[in-house]
Amino acid sequence: xxxxxxxxxxxxxxxxxxxxxxxxxxxxxxxxxxxxxxxxxxxxxxxxxxxxxxxxxxxxxxxxxxxxxxxxxxxxxxxxxxxxxxxxxxxxxxxxxxxxxxxxxxxxxxxxxxxxx
Amino acid sequence: xxxxxxxxxxxxxxxxxxxxxxxxxxxxxxxxxxxxxxxxxxxxxxxxxxxxxxxxxxxxxxxxxxxxxxxxxxxxxxxxxxxxxxxxxxxxxxxxxxxxxxxxxxxxxxxxxxx
Numbered sequence: 001x002x003x004x005x006x007x008x009x010x011x012x013x014x015x016x017x018x019x020x021x022x023x024x025x026x027x028x029x030x031x032x033x034x035x036x037x038x039x040x041x042x043x044x045x046x047x048x049x050x051x052x053x054x055x056x057x058x059x060x061x062x063x064x065x066x067x068x069x070x071x072x073x074x075x076x077x078x079x080x081x082x083x084x085x086x087x088x089x090x091x092x093x094x095x096x097x098x099x100x101x102x103x104x105x106x107x108x109x110x111x112x113x114x115x116x117x
Numbered sequence: 118x119x120x121x122x123x124x125x126x127x128x129x130x131x132x133x134x135x136x137x138x139x140x141x142x143x144x145x146x147x148x149x150x151x152x153x154x155x156x157x158x159x160x161x162x163x164x165x166x167x168x169x170x171x172x173x174x175x176x177x178x179x180x181x182x183x184x185x186x187x188x189x190x191x192x193x194x195x196x197x198x199x200x201x202x203x204x205x206x207x208x209x210x211x212x213x214x215x216x217x218x219x220x221x222x223x224x225x226x227x228x229x230x231x232x
Contacts, residue, residue, distance in 0.1 A: 034219050043208060043222040044162075088160060094219055104212075105152055106219050108162035 002027035006091045006109030013116055019064075019078040021112050023091030026072065031093040033074040034106065035066055038088040050074060051096075086116045119144045121209050121223035128228050130199045137184070138194040138226045140209030149213045151192040152220065153183065156206040165207075168192055199230045 036044040048066035092106040120143040130136035153165040176183040184193040210220040
């Protein structure tokens with residue numbers, strides 16, 4: 001079965017410090033990978049997605065970047081955190097839908113609660 | 118561009134009763150999928166149910182059913198026989214066919230089940 005691991009679960013970082021959140025998927029190959037951010041009491045905002053190694057698409061220009069060094073590894077980074085980067089970050093994966101149909105659900109990691117102080 | 122609207126920030130339901138969570142969507146694509154997720158206070162996102170745009174039958178998964186009205190662009194979630202464990206945030210989401218850009222989410226509905 002497929003599993004997704006995301007760490008750390010919680011993180012408190014000072015403004016201006018770097019960030020690295022890691023996500024790995026097991027039990028599947030060539031997944032689509034995603035990073036979402038959720039502000040308190042709000043919906044999910046797609047930050048980045050990747051359809052393959054080294055292929056990153058950014059949805060929202062901001063202080064963050066993403067990388068996919070291996071097929072099942074997705075990393076969210078920042079060189080200098082801002083207060084506005086605080087939030088709940090979720091990594092997700094989905095299989096490529098048959099014939100491109102939008103019928104594949106996304107499976108989410110447990111999330112990382114980031115507080116920038 | 119796709120858009121999901123959930124107009125109920127909060128809902129209350131008595132235990133064992135049914136509840137409907139509203140979701141409307143907007144897209145110009147003909148092929149798309151609609152999803153509902155549950156997010157308990159722990160934060161994890163739990164997939165509940167899926168409806169394809171060409172599916173003629175409304176999707177059902179146990180106590181969950183999706184009331185799909187394509188002409189009205191609505192995809193409401195119906196939870197029958199509510200349980201205390203159903204208290205959570207519920208998100209409606211959409212993905213268009215052929216797009217790796219995954220899941221546009223609504224703002225969510227906080228459901229509270231009362232004993």
